[in-house]
Amino acid sequence: xxxxxxxxxxxxxxxxxxxxxxxxxxxxxxxxxxxxxxxxxxxxxxxxxxxxxxxxxxxxxxxxxxxxxxxxxxxxxxxxxxxxxxxxxxxxxxxxxxxxxxxxxxxxxxxxxxxxxxxxxxxxxxxxxxxxxxxxxxxxxxxxxxxxxxxxxxxxxxxxxxxxxxxxxxxxxxxxxxxxxxxxxxxxxxxxxxxxxxxxxxxxxxxxxxxxxxxxxxxxxxxxxxxxxxxxxxxxxxxxxxxxxxxxxxxxxxxxxxxxxxxxxxxxxxxxxxxxxxxxxxxxxxxxx
Numbered sequence: 001x002x003x004x005x006x007x008x009x010x011x012x013x014x015x016x017x018x019x020x021x022x023x024x025x026x027x028x029x030x031x032x033x034x035x036x037x038x039x040x041x042x043x044x045x046x047x048x049x050x051x052x053x054x055x056x057x058x059x060x061x062x063x064x065x066x067x068x069x070x071x072x073x074x075x076x077x078x079x080x081x082x083x084x085x086x087x088x089x090x091x092x093x094x095x096x097x098x099x100x101x102x103x104x105x106x107x108x109x110x111x112x113x114x115x116x117x118x119x120x121x122x123x124x125x126x127x128x129x130x131x132x133x134x135x136x137x138x139x140x141x142x143x144x145x146x147x148x149x150x151x152x153x154x155x156x157x158x159x160x161x162x163x164x165x166x167x168x169x170x171x172x173x174x175x176x177x178x179x180x181x182x183x184x185x186x187x188x189x190x191x192x193x194x195x196x197x198x199x200x201x202x203x204x205x206x207x208x209x210x211x212x213x214x215x216x217x218x219x220x221x222x223x224x225x226x227x228x229x230x231x232x233x234x235x236x237x238x239x240x241x242x243x244x245x246x247x248x249x250x251x252x253x254x255x256x257x258x259x260x261x262x263x264x265x266x267x268x269x270x271x272x273x274x275x276x277x278x279x280x281x282x283x284x285x286x287x288x289x
Contacts, residue, residue, distance in 0.1 A: 006222055012279060015271075018238070024080055030259075053074070059166060068225040071170040078170070184243055
């Protein structure tokens with residue numbers, strides 16, 4: 001059936017991407033606590049380099065699904081090594097102070113995240129390219145194109161860029177992760193909104209609703225590659241209220257203290273590995289790409 005709901009693919013894709021989020025956080029914490037400062041910097045650089053090489057390699061891989069998996073894995077390594085760790089390095093190098101809880105004195109925002117909002121203009125710069133120069137299947141970009149370009153959309157945005165599934169996956173992951181961090185940092189900043197402000201809570205609720213709507217669209221995508229790419233959007237939007245709940249202590253973020261939750265994090269890792277192996281096995285047949 002043309003409109004058959006892809007529950008199996010959608011749930012598997014969703015959890016594949018979802019489990020990468022806490023594992024990524026935990027990996028950073030483990031590296032910070034087990035590696036010396038100099039080794040950590042070199043390791044982080046190697047991590048990011050490995051990621052970008054995987055993304056480049058995806059261009060030469062055959063099959064939409066396999067390109068998507070290369071782009072997803074490479075994108076996560078790139079983001080961790082060359083974005084998060086680089087922000088951490090320069091924040092520490094130039095003495096940026098963390099944000100502390102005024103009552104308990106514990107760190108509520110690490111220094112690297114406090115300087116991340118300074119990249120807002122760079123994010124907008126790339127979005128201008130997407131909105132005014134590229135035909136896209138992204139509903140968010142298409143909405144902006146319809147709003148800003150109106151009836152001249154087909155004239156102004158007449159063609160898309162060369163499409164490689166791995167590069168598309170990489171850019172989707174990076175741009176959405178970037179946007180999510182920017183949104184959260186502006187929400188947490190008391191000079192703008194504040195983490196306990198009703199607006200922040202409403203944003204979290206709207207993101208939760210949006211993730212459900214995106215998942216509904218994901219259910220109609222029959223290919224593994226397309227489903228995984230849509231799952232990236234579903235998970236990142238879904239993760240926004242998760243971060244907000246953790247911030248206001250409604251959720252215990254076990255991934256930021258992996259040494260205190262070894263059993264739980266091991267279960268998450270095992271579940272991810274089993275799911276990844278299953279997905280690789282499923283996508284080996286020519287009909288799934």
